[in-house]
Amino acid sequence: MELRHLQHFVAVAEDQHFTRAAERLMVSQSGLSASIRALERELQTPLFVRTTRRVTLTEAGRALLGEAERILAGVRAAHDAVAAVQGVLRGTLSLGAEQCIGGVDVAGLLAAFRRCHPDVEIRLRQAGSEAIADEVAAGRLDLAFAIRTRRDSDQLRSVPLSSEPMTVLCHPSHPLALAGAVTPEELGGEAFVDFHPDWGPRRITDEVFAAACVRRTVALEVNDVHSLLDLVGEGLGVAVVPRHFAHKRAALTALPVKGTGETVYETVAMLPPPQATSPAARALMELLERPDQQG
Structure with missing residues (x-):
């Protein structure tokens, strides 16, 4: 199994297209196709399902992709290690x-x-x-x-x-703004602004409310911090965020969250x-x- 075959395979898997992958690799499309066929012959199984618009991985292709990426990363690390020994x-x-x-x-x-x-x-x-x-x-x-x-x-x-605690951010006119500190139970009826589920602050907030057995409604889901702060600043919801987020928008009211045990943003x-x-x-x-x- 040649490294270039694995490099070609990973490129096609990433682009889901032979032409785009060939352009990125600066090889001919026919050469790229021949490289993939050679890899499939060696492994005795198809790696891609080919259509006129794109290619997708077969089950065998998905199994190979993770291993191929690790092999190529190891090769790059080996090259870098030799260069480091040489002082560069x-x-x-x-x-x-x-x-x-x-x-x-x-x-x-x-x-x-x-x-x-x-x-x-x-x-x-x-x-x-x-x-x-x-x-x-x-x-x-x-x-x-x-x-x-x-x-x-x-x-x-x-x-x-x-590590740091989580903090509730709300508009200064919100009824909670004078509370001093709040519990998950006191936030249960609020509309929330929050990140997508794979973001760290969202995962921690979900854990806090699950541990308190409190359901919450994420009405506005964003994928950047400044949009979250803008929406809270317009009074469209409250947010539970790491404490340092409060320094980015001093006009918002920041409230400690009580009753969360040892749950922190690490x-x-x-x-x-x-x-x-x-x-x-x-x-x-x-x-x-x-x-x-x-x-």
Whole structure:
């Protein structure tokens, strides 16, 4: 099994189209098709269902995709490791981050990394914590800054960065604004502004209300922090968010949440196992540990 066959397979799986994948790889479409056929012959099974508009993975193709991504990530890590031994950090740093994450200044950290390692290409992907955890575990990201969403495993480990309580944000004219502090039970009848279910703050809020056996209605679902703050600012709902979000919109009223036990918003760095962690990811973590880089 040749590495180029796996590279071609992953590209077609990502693009779901032979022509687009060939253009991205800068190879001929006929050459790409021949590469995929050779891989299918070797594995003695079809990897794609081909139609006139797109291609989709067969069950065997889905099984191969995760392994192929891990193999290619390992090869990249091997190249980077050799370069690091030679005294030059090269290659690519693929980083995932949830938006407005606590405990780390992502932009400042990447700027410091660029100054120290100008030959490393930086790629940043923003998404919900659950999605980027999957990306790290699959080898598609070198590391990620996110909310702890699962226990450590043989494919994913977490390095704690910070923790903070959750806070209710509401319009200053809202009846709750004078309450001083609220419980999940007191919020049960409210309309909520919240993130998509795979975002860290949403998952934690869901856990808080489930533990209190309180149903809630998410009337407005967003995928960015500023939209959430705008909607709360217009009085369209309340939001339960990490405490540091309150500093982004001083005009809103922030209320502590009582009766949540030990439920907190915990930020972590998600990495693959130590032996699979790339030199670039290790260098970024070393920078993060410096006092001047603490978020």
